[in-house]
Amino acid sequence: MEDPARPGAGGAKRAAWKWSLLAGLIGVLIGALAMAAASGFFVRRYLLAHPEILPEAMERLQAREAAAAQREVAPALDRHRASLETPYHGAWAGAQQPEIVLVEFFDYACTYCRASNPHIERLLREDSGLRVVWREFPVLGPLSEEAAVASLAAARAGRFRAFYDRLFASGRPTEATIAAARESVGIAAASLDDEARRELEKNFELGRAIRAQGTPTFVVGDQVLQGAVGYEALRDAIAAARAARG
16 A cells, blocks of 8 residues: 555656656747747838838828728717817808718817818818818917917808918918908907816817827717828728618
């Protein structure tokens, strides 16, 4: 009979088998690590030899991330659709009875917003069913806010587009160019009254809801487009929104 206090022949065999199994597992692990290291080495060599695939990989990654972001903001777009697409007084252009609404969050101090203006004008000329709604989103400092307050006053007076075009044509806003734009459209100096404050607060809430990263941010249909994406991207988004309507 075996003494449980010290292993006999059966215990010795079991101990030897366990050590053999452990050694085998360690060997497999070392082999796997070596293969991974070798694989990483060859992948690096391949990428260095074929750098042209990197932009394509980056584009695919960006497209995947953009698609994921669109899925995340889709509920917010549905929830806030009416608020997004309802203009503040006269801060809109295009169709009276629109088929599609393109919303732009903008800042008068934003050079990318200024660069996007010709694309918006072209889309309005080409698409009789399009309405553009502009939402003040002054994120670039005190003069941006001062320009937005004057712009809201112009919208209330029915002179938004004249003020918008004049101030953007003047370059980055200053106290002098804002005053000149106001005077050119015949509106008095404006202050941040309760109505203007509520509108700006609403726009910032909407911006947070759709995860606007700055200006310009465009909303059309179920898409949020960040930055100066260009005429083709906006045209394609409008076409997609129209197709989704059936």
